[in-house]
Amino acid sequence: MPVGQAGFWAEVTVPYIDLTLEGPVVSSWLQSLNSYNFPPRVYYGQVIWIDQVRQNNGFVEYRWNEAPGRGYGPGDIFWLDGAGLKVLTEQDVAPISPEIDPAEKKIVASLTYQRLSCFEGINEVFFCRISSGAIFDAYGTPTESYSTPVGDLNTHWKIISLNMSGGGSASGYSTPAVPWSTVIHGDGIAIHGAFWHNDFGERRSHGCINVKPEDAKWIFRWTTPYISLAQSEARMTWPEHGTTVSVTELKV
Numbered sequence: 001m002p003v004g005q006a007g008f009w010a011e012v013t014v015p016y017i018d019l020t021l022e023g024p025v026v027s028s029w030l031q032s033l034n035s036y037n038f039p040p041r042v043y044y045g046q047v048i049w050i051d052q053v054r055q056n057n058g059f060v061e062y063r064w065n066e067a068p069g070r071g072y073g074p075g076d077i078f079w080l081d082g083a084g085l086k087v088l089t090e091q092d093v094a095p096i097s098p099e100i101d102p103a104e105k106k107i108v109a110s111l112t113y114q115r116l117s118c119f120e121g122i123n124e125v126f127f128c129r130i131s132s133g134a135i136f137d138a139y140g141t142p143t144e145s146y147s148t149p150v151g152d153l154n155t156h157w158k159i160i161s162l163n164m165s166g167g168g169s170a171s172g173y174s175t176p177a178v179p180w181s182t183v184i185h186g187d188g189i190a191i192h193g194a195f196w197h198n199d200f201g202e203r204r205s206h207g208c209i210n211v212k213p214e215d216a217k218w219i220f221r222w223t224t225p226y227i228s229l230a231q232s233e234a235r236m237t238w239p240e241h242g243t244t245v246s247v248t249e250l251k252v
Helices: 028-035 213-222
Strands: 008-012 016-018 020-022 041-043 047-056 059-065 077-081 085-087 105-110 115-120 123-129 151-154 157-166 173-185 189-193 209-211 233-235 244-248
Touching: 016 077, 028 173, 047 085, 047 157, 047 173, 115 213, 123 213, 151 173, 157 189, 173 213, 189 213, 209 213
Parallel strands: 105 244, 189 209
Antiparallel strands: 008 047, 008 085, 016 041, 020 077, 047 059, 059 077, 105 115, 115 123, 151 244, 157 173, 157 233, 173 189
């Protein structure tokens, strides 16, 4: 795609790609990396917004622009090797089973067993392991601060890629390009891809339901509201709502 066009979404398909910063440091996550002398990178499964393309010694490079309005990022701009990215197409976001009545679709997530199932009527059509809210804080003290809400929730905001941040200096986080976020409670609790761990089946999130990026992508496409690449995100206002998400937990 020539420089000058609006841009496109691209998915990281290799373990990681090193980034070269253009301009000043803006985000807290990059400031944190610099303080520990860690190189800035994107990792497998992340989805980023590309707004420019260039040739550098015969290699194609993409410019990731994390500007506000595209994933609500703080505004860092990077160049990276385009060979490790897949440009998303409409097929990547095309609805799964759109012929099924949306009212027949339901997600059941068990915090007790750390698993999630998608149902069409009585038929289970998808299953994956999850990581829900942690039960210990950064110091190992039991806490309910990170609890994942229990009850019948609904998908109501979906966005292809989202910058997530929260908390304080000891246990806070700032994570760019969290892929395939399907928000189910308020403006922050979501089913989303987690590229920073492979600990699915254990509680460790800040309240969200972590799943593998490929699982998050499937759930994103299957649930309503459906979106297109041109939209990038969709919101619904109560009483309008998307797919029902029943979050359960057995109390001992």
